[in-house]
Amino acid sequence: MIVSTQKNNSVEIPQSKSPSAFRTISEVAKELNVPQHVLRFWENKFTLIKPMKRGGGRRYYRPEDLAILQRIQHLLYNDCYTIKGVQKILKKEVNKSNEVKSNLLQKERSALNSIVIELEEIKKLLS
Numbered sequence: 756m757i758v759s760t761q762k763n764n765s766v767e768i769p770q771s772k773s774p775s776a777f778r779t780i781s782e783v784a785k786e787l788n789v790p791q792h793v794l795r796f797w798e799n800k801f802t803l804i805k806p807m808k809r810g811g812g813r814r815y816y817r818p819e820d821l822a823i824l825q826r827i828q829h830l831l832y833n834d835c836y837t838i839k840g841v842q843k844i845l846k847k848e849v850n851k852s853n854e855v856k857s858n859l860l861q862k863e864r865s866a867l868n869s870i871v872i873e874l875e876e877i878k879k880l881l882s
Contacts, residue, residue, distance in 0.1 A: 777807070777815040786821070787828050797827055800838050803845060 772778065784791045798804045803823050806814040816824070823845075830841045 775818055777817060778821060780806075780814045780816070783816050783821060783824065787824060789828065794824065797824065801827060801842065801845065803849070 772782075778786070780791050780794055784794055787794075798806070801823070804820050804827075806816045806820050808814055826845070827841055830836045830844060831838070836844065
């Protein structure tokens, strides 16, 4: 739902969008207060950013992309990391996240195996 809009170079930019809504490059650039070419540059440097591209190459950023872009912006502009430094930090964060997911999957498999064993015992009792 659009609360209000502002004309900017003859393009209407919503002031308030649902958090789960996709955003155009102009909306993201305005929200992060960076030029559009910076976002395109970051796409080349950070493989985690994968906006959907529609006809004519128009980009639509997912909420996940926006969160990553905000993290990159903070690390670059506030914490004064270099591009290479941010790449290392994001790589560590992704690896840690993957490790956590792997551990959760292993626990879920273990729980499911226990349930299967219990069901097999119940089946034997009923036979």
